[in-house]
Amino acid sequence: MRIIARKTLRDFWAKYPGAEQPLKAWFKFTSEADWKGPQDVKKQYRNATILKGAQTMNIKPVRTKKDHASALKRIEKLMGAKAGTPAGDELDILATLAAAYEEKHFSIADPDPIAAIKHRMEALGMARKDLEPILGSRSRVSEILNRRRKLSIEMIRNLHAKMGIPASALIQDYKIRM
Numbered sequence: 001m002r003i004i005a006r007k008t009l010r011d012f013w014a015k016y017p018g019a020e021q022p023l024k025a026w027f028k029f030t031s032e033a034d035w036k037g038p039q040d041v042k043k044q045y046r047n048a049t050i051l052k053g054a055q056t057m058n059i060k061p062v063r064t065k066k067d068h069a070s071a072l073k074r075i076e077k078l079m080g081a082k083a084g085t086p087a088g089d090e091l092d093i094l095a096t097l098a099a100a101y102e103e104k105h106f107s108i109a110d111p112d113p114i115a116a117i118k119h120r121m122e123a124l125g126m127a128r129k130d131l132e133p134i135l136g137s138r139s140r141v142s143e144i145l146n147r148r149r150k151l152s153i154e155m156i157r158n159l160h161a162k163m164g165i166p167a168s169a170l171i172q173d174y175k176i177r178m
Contacts (some may be wrong), residue, residue, distance in 0.1 A: 019096045025077065059093055062101040071098045113151060114144070116169040117159060134158045147177045 017125035035041050062071050071094050078094070081087035111119070121131070131141045135155050143149035151159070156170040 016096070016100045018100060019093070021092075023093065059090065059097070062097040068098060068101050069168075071101075085167060106132060110166070110169045110172050112174050113170045113172050116165050117145070117163075120163050120165050126163075134162050147175070150174075150176060 009023050013023055017145050033040075035079060040056045045083070060067065062068050075094050075098060078087055078091040081091045083092075110116075117131075121127075128145065129138070131145075133136055135141050135144055135158070144151060144155070151170060156167060159165045159170055
């Protein structure tokens with residue numbers, strides 16, 4: 001059974017890489033399904049729309065606020081769906097589409113590196129003294145946290161490895177105080 005042109009799917013996930021795996025799962029399921037007619041499709045995909053003998057999953061691009069709100073409403077209904085089921089596949093696809101929309105329209109920039117370090121210290125219950133093995137001497141820790149010195153590559157690697165701070169947050173440029 002032919003569902004959708006493979007090129008269309010590949011082009012879509014080239015534009016939205018997070019959609020690749022959910023779309024592959026959906027494509028595999030639908031291409032191997034043994035549907036005899038539209039009623040079989042409806043059993044597996046309650047929201048499918050039947051178009052003159054063609055079966056389609058009712059998934060649309062999330063381009064507007066209205067599309068996003070509709071996707072979130074449907075995602076809420078699908079929460080708890082088991083992976084590998086039609087509902088689980090629909091949930092994966094919708095969540096990927098909603099996430100891509102949110103990344104484009106509501107992205108959150110990485111935090112300032114010093115703010116990231118202080119946040120992680122607080123979350124881990126760490127004191128400045130606990131940073132000495134990671135950053136160097138007591139004075140070096142003070143210089144970094146008081147923005148008098150920039151982080152070195154070695155410090156960034158240590159903070160990432162030992163405190164789990166994303167490297168992307170640590171490599172951001174920030175002003176130092178003289």
